[in-house]
Structures are given as C-alpha cells and as structure tokens.
Amino acid sequence: MNFEVWVPEKTVKLLIAGEERAMERGDDGWWRLSADAAPGTDYAYVLPDAPSPLPDPRSPWQPEGVHGPSRVYDHSAFEWTDQAWTGRQLPGSVLYELHIGTFTPAGTFDAAIEKLDHLVELGVDLVELLPVNAFNGEYNWGYDGVCWYAPHEPYGGPDGLKRFVDAAHARGLGVVLDVVYNHFGPSGAYAPMFAPYLSKHGSNPWGDSINLDGPLSDEVRRYIADNVLMWLRDYHVDGLRLDAVHALTDHSAINLLEQLAVEVESLSAHVGRPLSLIAESDLNDPKLITPREAGGFGLNAQWDDDVHHALHTLLTGERQGYYGDFGSLDCLQTVLEGAYFHANTWSSFRQRRHGRPVNRSSVPGHRFVAFLQNHDQIGNRAVGDRLSALLSPGLLKVGATLLLTAPFTPMLFMGEEWAASSPWQFFTSHPEPELAAAVRNGRRSEFASHGWASDDVPDPQDPATFERSKLDWNEPGKPGHAEILDLYKRLIALRHSRSDLSDPWLDKVEVWHGDQFVVIRRGGTVVAANLAPVAQTVSLRSTPSKVLLATEQGVVLQRDRVELPPESAVIVAAR
Template structure:
C-alpha cells in the first residue's frame, strides 16, 4: 500500500491524480491531505489536482521526477537499492581534502555513472571527500544546479535516484566520503510548485535569487520540517556524509532557535544513530564563527564554513586583481592575517560594503579545519565574465606557489575539479531554460550585471548556448599532457606531504606564525615552515631557525644556508626543522 500525503493547509479540495484517475483525498486537522491506495506500488505515476490549476501538479516532496519538474511524480521505493557499504564508517572533516565537482561537466557524459569511472583518479590524488554541486531536479537539462525546484528528487538527466545511490556506494567502496550542496534559501524560477500548496515563501522578504523561504512567518514550522526532512533524506536514504548549505546569510530567520541550530541538532542525532560522522558546512558571507562554534559554547554547532577571505587573499596576491570585493585584499599582511586568523574582515572596515564587517575568530577555541579554504571554486571561476580559471590568469610558477600555500594551510583545503592539473577548459555560467522569456532574461541580466561592473559584455558567453555548457566540460586527456602532468604531480606530492606530517594537518590557528617581506611570505607550522617567493626574481628569506631539510620545492635551485633559504623566482618550498 502507498500512502499519498501532501501539505496544503489553505487549499480545498486537494485530489489525487493516479495514472489518469482522479481520487478524493481527506484533509486532517494539521493541513495534510492523505489517501491510502492499496494498488499503487513503486513506479506508479501520480500528481495532485488543485482547484486553481488546469492540470495536475507534481508532489512538492516527490522522490522521482522522470519526465521533468512540470510533469507527474513517480512512486519511488527508497528501501529497494542493494547497498554494499554496510562497513562504511564515514569520513571526518578534520584532516580531510575536499574536491568540488559538477556532475554535468565532470565527464563528457555528465552522469552519476560516468563520474564513478573517474573516482579512482580522486583516490590517487589523495582526496577524502567529494562535494557535489546541487543535484536535485531543476527545469531543463543542465545548469549549475542552484535553480532546483524538486528538492527531494535527484535530477533525471544525471541518472535519477538509483544512479545517485550507485555513485555514493561506489565512492564509499573506494574510501571516499560524499558531500552534497543543497539550496534552502530560494526556489528556482521555473517549476517551483510547492508555494502553490502552502506558505513556503516569505511574505515580505527576498534575496538576490527571488523570494526568500518562509522560516519564521505564520505556518513556518511545517516549512522548516520540509527542509529538515530533505536534509535527513540525503544523509539517511542516500548515505551522503554531509551537506554544504548554500548562502545561509540569505536566510530570513528571526526565531530564537534558528533553522541552522535545529538542523545541527537533528543531524547530530542521526549521526549517533547511523554510527558515522555527518558534516554540515555553511556558505556564509557574514564572517561570523558563531556558525561553527559548538553548541556547548553558545554557537550553532555546524562543523565548518566556507572562507572566502582565504581565497581573496591568495587570488589578489597571485593575480594583482583588485576590482569589486577584492579591493581590500592583495597585501602580504592581509595574507598573514587570514593564515593566522581565518578572516581578514573581523569587525574591520570593508570598503566594498562601506561598513565594518565580521567578527574576530577565537583562535584557541575554533580549529582551522572548520574553515574550508580554496584557490578556486565554482563561484569564483564561474562568476567571472569568461569563466576563466586561475591557470589562465597567472604563470605556472605562481600557480604552484598558490597550491603550496593552500595545501599547507591550517584550514580544510578544497579543490575545484580540474584544478589539480591546471585544466585549460573554462567553467562558465550555463543554463538550459526551455522558456524563451526566462532564457532571454537570464542572458540579458547577466550581460547587464557585468557591464555595470566594467567588464566587456562581449566576453560574457550566452548561458543558453549549448556550446557554453560543452566548453565547461573537463578534458580528461589533459592530465597526461605536458604542462598539466607536472601540476598534477605537485598536487599529489603536496597532499601526500600534508598527510605524512602531523604539523601540516594540525588545525590549531594559535600555533600558526607568519612573517613576510618584499613579495615573500613564510608560514611556520610547528616543526615545518612554508616559504613562498611571489616575485619574478630570486630571494633569500629568513626562516628564523636552521631547518634540517627541504621536504618539497616547486622548482629546482632551492638552497639552505643555516637559518635562511634561497628561493628562485615564483617558487615555494616546505622545510622541516626536525
């Protein structure tokens, strides 16, 4: 027997469309409409009939949308998949290397099954956890995933629900954890039918992507349960090891107990039940470590948050770019500040925002592994006009310096797919909206936005052009080619070194010491130090103590002289004092 149920507190009547038949449903006092149908097993198509719509609507909690987000839902049996990961004990975030990828562009086929074939590459690289950009259903065949509308249903073009489970199962078999990017701050612009059933949207608040989700208004308790149930579904039914929560600074939530706190409590309970670590990572623009402060210390209790300040400090030093939000970054003192304290803006003036921003991090309380740091990510590449990667902007020498500073930092390093071999393929903003008016609005809006920020709009590719999507796919022949293989080798050696030296994975910020001079920086990590020369000329740099050996260098010609090291141009080296 299948029980069909849908929350529609202010709609009457609600009827069930079941393979062409229309059946009456019964409303409960809680605003839920229910009907038991003995004959409706897995594979049955269904939808709901509302008085104000000419055609049936898909289930807001649909687990399977095989014909797209506008069509009928299909009954899916979550318990039928033959899992083989019963011995999987999970992956903890401390000490981990993350790898962000987009299923649609990670391989030529752009499916979960095709991505499985490349997991061994990640294992050989030294990755511990794979972070997938959003995979829930959106309208169209391909986009970044942040236009999701059927939050409970894996996107059919990627392979649907069983294929996602095959991917997770295969990752676990190789010792890889899986994180999933989820978007709870807005619905996408096409196919979002949940608000037709109930008050899912905030009546008075919006964000850059549309109407905000109703987290604190009338009947918001059920909306919050909708989100929490979705999160627990990915972690429980799909065996996912953690979630990256998109743009939590866009949440409008004035409840004393916020959704983030409520979610952290529920996930910790599930973690205790399944016997493996479950990780919540926030993307936040607030520079407020209360998100990742333990609940016992008065924080929200999330495990980590993305740290854009680390990216900005590295990117501006390596490229010389200073436009927009990069304006306050670019100095060696700025890099030293973030390496020692995670945030640059920590109750300090932000010229971009024209106000003070952020809160200082308690370096003795908050370990560095709770900050996810990166040289590149989907936003920082894809939201450039041409989607050009760092490898297209700087020399191979500086690229190696940046990788060394990232992978020896006290934070949790995250790589963006293809970064490890300096992929030449761009990663551009792409969409496939079927509606001509929406497609035109996205295209024109993106060009207008870049034009307002001084970019040449001729450099902005058409998001709707299929070639934009195709250009963004990785070229898997590159890793073995000259100019790419040596970068891949360096990434492998850096990750192996980080995992072999306890001081390089030690997360305590209070133990990090940084000094710098004219285009050089030195970061002391216990018994190790990382020296980086960012200039176009050789430099001799003080290490303040005589090291025993050079563990790794990004180029030949590095020389030790007592407590000093000579670095060729655009070179970094890791030394051991003992």
C-alpha cells in the same frame, strides 16, 4: 502506499492511474490517502486553483522533468554495498568540488564513477557535488532546483546518485552534497501553490525568501529538515554544504541552522558515522561554527571567502569590486593566523564594518573551508577563466602550496589539480524563451557595467557555453598539466603524513613576510614562498634539517635560511 501532502488552506485530490481520488484532511493540514501503488507508479496532485495536476512537493523522482508527474520510489529497494563504510570526518580531510554535468563528457553520475580512481590517486577524502536536485531544463549549475527531494533525471535520477555514493564509499571517498534552501528556482516551483513555503516579508538576490518564521512556518522548516535527513540517511551522503545561509531569514529563538545541527547530530549517532554540515556564509560570523554549548549554532564548518580573496589578489594583482581591501602580504598573514580578514573591520566594498574576530585558541582551523578556486569564483567571472589562464606555472604552484599547507580544510575545484585549460562558465538551459532572454540579457548587463562588451560575455543559453565548460580528460598526462598534477599529489600526501600540517589550532600558526615572500611555521614544518620573479634568500628563523617538498629545482638550504628560485615555494622540516 500512503500518500501524504501538506495543503493547509485549500482542498487537494490525488491523481493516480488516470483517476482523481479524494483525500482525507487531518487537523494538521496534511491530506492522506492509502492506495495501491507499486514503485514506478506515476501520480500527481490536483489543486482547485491550478490549471493542471502538479508534482508532489516531496516528490522522490521526476523522470519526466519538473513539470511532469511524480513517480513512486522505494528507497529500500536499492542494494547498497557500503555496509562497512564508517564515514569520513571533516577534520584532516581534503575536499574536491565537482559539477556532475561538466565533470565528464557524458555528464552523468555513472560517468563520474569512472573518474573516481583519479580522485583516489590524487589523495582527496571528500567529493563535494554541486546541487543535483531536479531543476527545469537539461543542465545548469544546479542552483535553480525546485524539486528538492528528487535527484535530477538527466544525471541518472535517484538510483544514479546512489550508485555514485556507493562507488565512492567503495574507494574510501566520502560524499558531500551542495543543497539550496534559500529560494526556489524560477521554473517549476509548484510547492508554494500547495502551502505558504514563501515568506511575505521580502526576497533575496535569487528569488522570494523561504518562510522560516512566519505563520505556518513549522511545516516549512520540517520540509527542509526532512530533506536534510533524507540525503544523509537514504542516500548515505556524508555531509551537506548549505548554500548562502546568510539569505535565510529566520528570527526564531532557535535558528533553523541550529535545528538542523541538532537533528543531524542525532542521525549521526544513529547511523554510526560522522555527518557534516558546512555553511556558505558571507557574514564572517564564527557563531555558525561555534558549538551549541558555547552559544553557537554548532555547524561543522563554513566556507571562508577571505582566504580565497587574500590568495587570489596576492597572486593575480586583481583589486576590483570586493577584492579592493585584499592583496597585501599583511592581509595574507591576517587570514592565515585568524581565518578572517574582515573581523569587525572596515570593508570598503560594503562601506561599513564587517565580520567578527575568531578566537584562535578555541575555534579550530578545520572549521573553515578554504580554496584557491571554486564554482563561484571562476564561473562568476565574465568569461569563466581559471587561475591557469591568469598565472604563470610558478605562481600556480606557489598558490597550491600555500592552500594545502594552511591550517584550514582545503578544497579543490575540479580540474584545478592539473591546471585545466577549459573555462567554467555560467550556463543555463531554460526552455522558456522569456526566462532564457532574461538570463542572457541580465548576464551581459551585469558585466557591461564592468567594461565588458556584450559579445565578449558568453551566452548562458548557448549549448557551446556548457560544452566549453567540460573538463578535457586528455590533459592530465600532457606536458605542463602533468607537472602540476604531480605537485598536487605530493602536497596532499605530505599534508596527510605531517601532523604539523593537519594541526588545526590557529594560535600555533606563525607567519612572517617581506616585500615579496612569506614564511609559515607550523610546529616543526616551515613553508617559504617566493612570489618575486627573481631569486630571494629568506630567513626561516630556525635550522632546516631537510627539504620535504620544493616546487622548483635550485633550492639551497643555509644555516637558518633558504635560497628560493623565482616564483617558487619550499616545505622544510626544521628544528
């Protein structure tokens, strides 16, 4: 086997079979050595300034955790059964976000496979996994990863992830993987000891910035790009969600995101299936998803927090923090018709103008991933409470209807489809006492400034916080939960069956509203929602021919209007 490691400014030796072996340095700063090493062989690298041998920065397998040795892994040895898989494109799809550790009681890839049939019956198309690359400790959200090339061993390691992807493909489900390239986690981040992976010019809220445009940054960019290609090629993943790309500092003429889009497009042509890159960004800048031919970066989609904020504030009445500008029906109309609420407009939270308008006739709605709930918007609340803890069943149904009939790519968060009662809280398992205390105290201090008593904020390090966040799979069939699950199934099926509801063009969306109702017309399909606690008669501005779906009984169609029960929604076919 050929061992290779990039160490441009110091010497390095390979430790294998208990023996330190000299390596040969190339002019490119890469050290190489050919050695007999079968799959399953442990190895590490010895640096002159490191107190102990270190894992490979590109380690494919860390069976003893991020501080242990790396292990040789043969990607070609896995027996895939998805040869007939032709992929799943993002346009027209419904995403489902889940965390492997809390999706099932066992918290493993193999246990998650057992629940894939539930997702098939639900009707979703793409399963989005929160980060699974190796991090220190047994469990956390996944955003503290340090071994970017190695799937987390407690979840099932490399073969476990491949089994999950293979099983998903067998059921017609695509897989999107959340990846983090804006920082390394706080424990076990040894890559910067090998080479200048970190920038000398600043940090972001989660750690030191990655060196994307400084000296020797070409190889750092290659480190990221090769990781992207590995997940898509070697693990057969169908797309990646790029975490917080606004925290990637890159002043290069060719931005890293554009570079990734080019390379992924080439790989897609090679493997013969669609591959998607989805950015998380708070910049409200459509340049990310504008095609390269038009001067953009050419990513396939981006998360749209403004849609979430508009829906959440309208339904819950919350207005604190960054929710301050949201909450009106005018706001909802703006995001449904134009994707962003802040589009070069004043943001009171930021105290400046924010965002850039979307060209409604050239940027399709499917390039915006919209959601009522996600891991951040639940887990970053003090007690991790879901919408099911905040809203009446009627308003839960109204929210689901508005999301799944909007002109965007909808995404559900695990358990949302049955109004799960379990919270999803912020949990960590840092073994270092100092780091554990810092996380615990930081969390409590953060929410103390918002008026929360420290005892009310769950301890991230308490195993009970993690256990509380696991889904209860006894709930979907119980009263109250089963009704919500049935609605989600019907909404997704209707979205898939009505071409009007999958039409991505924002300039075809027409929205009007009163004080407590909103109507959305998309071609021959009209959605009317009553947010009031009393019945309302709502103008449809067209003649309804039949009810396609109603969230409550008692809907009455009239000549050009509909009578809606309290806190209800209806979808009608209209002339």
